Amino acid sequence: MPSLAKVEVFAPAKINLTLHVTGQRADGYHLLDSLVAFAGVGDRVIVEPGEGFSILGSFSNDLSVTDDNLVLRARNLFGDRERVKIELHKSLPIASGIGGGSADAAATLRAISDLTGIALPSNKAILSLGADVPVCLAGRSCRMRGIGEWLDPVARLPEAWFVLVNPGLSVPTPAVFRALEDRNGVPMPDELPRWTSVNELAEWLAGQRNDLQRPAIKIQPAIETVLQALQETDGCLISRMSGSGATCFGLFADAAQANRAAADIAKGRPDWWIAPAPILSGAS
Ligand code: C5P
Numbered sequence: 001m002p003s004l005a006k007v008e009v010f011a012p013a014k015i016n017l018t019l020h021v022t023g024q025r026a027d028g029y030h031l032l033d034s035l036v037a038f039a040g041v042g043d044r045v046i047v048e049p050g051e052g053f054s055i056l057g058s059f060s061n062d063l064s065v066t067d068d069n070l071v072l073r074a075r076n077l078f079g080d081r082e083r084v085k086i087e088l089h090k091s092l093p094i095a096s097g098i099g100g101g102s103a104d105a106a107a108t109l110r111a112i113s114d115l116t117g118i119a120l121p122s123n124k125a126i127l128s129l130g131a132d133v134p135v136c137l138a139g140r141s142c143r144m145r146g147i148g149e150w151l152d153p154v155a156r157l158p159e160a161w162f163v164l165v166n167p168g169l170s171v172p173t174p175a176v177f178r179a180l181e182d183r184n185g186v187p188m189p190d191e192l193p194r195w196t197s198v199n200e201l202a203e204w205l206a207g208q209r210n211d212l213q214r215p216a217i218k219i220q221p222a223i224e225t226v227l228q229a230l231q232e233t234d235g236c237l238i239s240r241m242s243g244s245g246a247t248c249f250g251l252f253a254d255a256a257q258a259n260r261a262a263a264d265i266a267k268g269r270p271d272w273w274i275a276p277a278p279i280l281s282g283a284s
Contacts (some may be wrong), residue, residue, distance in 0.1 A: 005048060007115045011107035012042035012280060013092055014099030014136055015162060015249055016242045018208040020185045029131070029147045030177055033187040035154065035208070037141045039162050039249075041277035043090050043100060045071065045107040047115050050085030057090040059100075070101040073129055074108040077121040084112055093273050095170035097243030099136055105129045106136035123149065132243070140280075143192060157279055160198040161258035165230060165265060166247040166273040167222040176244040179215035198253050202237035205251070216245035223248065229269065233261035247273075
């Protein structure tokens with residue numbers, strides 16, 4: 001075991017700014033074309049030599065410490081040569097379209113590799129944890145294609161803030177894909193623009209889509225209420241669902257506007273999870 005005593009890795013929320021479903025593979029998985037960004041709110045994974053797995057934080061009660069937990073599945077990819085103790089601090093709602101489980105799995109892979117010096121598992125093994133795990137491991141804004149395995153980093157995104165809102169409901173991803181009517185949507189343009197301002201980004205996003213939004217609303221109409229609540233706040237440039245839902249994002253020019261919008265929504269909806277957070281810089 002190398003000399004590191006403890007490694008902590010941030011697992012930021014993954015936001016699908018767009019999500020076009022462009023086809024379906026013979027095994028049922030859908031082909032996507034998605035612009036993915038990350039937000040400055042997320043879980044934390046802490047690993048150190050030892051044994052055990054514990055979950056702490058706001059959403060810890062929603063998760064079970066069973067073998068199918070993505071953190072444990074990620075750990076198991078390293079085999080049992082090294083013993084590691086893992087602590088997961090949950091701040092993101094579970095199964096909510098912002099990659100919580102995938103972000104945790106990616107952070108676990110990174111943390112164990114840094115702690116032990118063991119190389120990351122193969123791309124195929126990483127993808128087997130979940131279609132969003134590779135992009136979460138990349139940890140920077142990317143255009144994501146295939147089922148999630150083809151990643152092209154995108155130029156730095158303009159400075160902007162999200163308000164993330166989840167109505168306290170989880171929507172099962174397979175059910176949303178099943179409810180999709182058109183599986184052959186038009187992809188994004190071959191060349192993505194280089195957005196120089198948040199207004200430019202928002203205008204461009206308005207011409208793109210999340211194809212899973214409509215089927216998700218069919219299953220969970222509260223998503224429409226969330227989108228409307230975001231759209232009605234001052235300064236919201238665009239609102240859209242992320243992933244297969246139910247979390248939606250509003251895009252804002254700065255922290256002040258995002259914080260104000262978040263507070264306004266929270267007044268009427270104390271039961272919703274509402275998180276203002278900056279877009280994390282695209283280029284590393
Ligand atoms: O890979 P992940 O565990 O995130 O996917 C959950 C489920 O969502 C899959 O079992 C599949 O039914 C559906 N899915 C899909 N196409 C994708 C990603 C997920 O059909 N690209």
